[in-house]
Amino acid sequence: MKAWLEDSFDHKVAVDSADPEMETLKALEEKGLAELRIFDGVGAEKFAEHAFNFADKLIRNATDGRCYCVKVECAEHGANSAIYEA
Secondary structure, eight states, X not given: OHHHHHHHHTTOEEEETTOTTHHHHHHHXXXXXXXXXXXXXXXXXXXXXXXXXXXXXXXXXXXXXXXXXXXXXXXXXXXXXXXXXX
């Protein structure tokens, strides 16, 4: 889970797959000025959902379906957080 979080968010630019400036952002990445991570939806609520889906699959696979994820909380900073529940 930690590796996925770091690969997805640590010093990365999270971009919605429908961003109208996608080509500009990709050009920045090609120049080595940004490392993009493209998601179907961005923001605290969507990041909590993405993390939930990843964690749930990881836990179910690791435990042969005996355990699962119930809730994920994503906190961007003190004024912006979200909870995603199954």
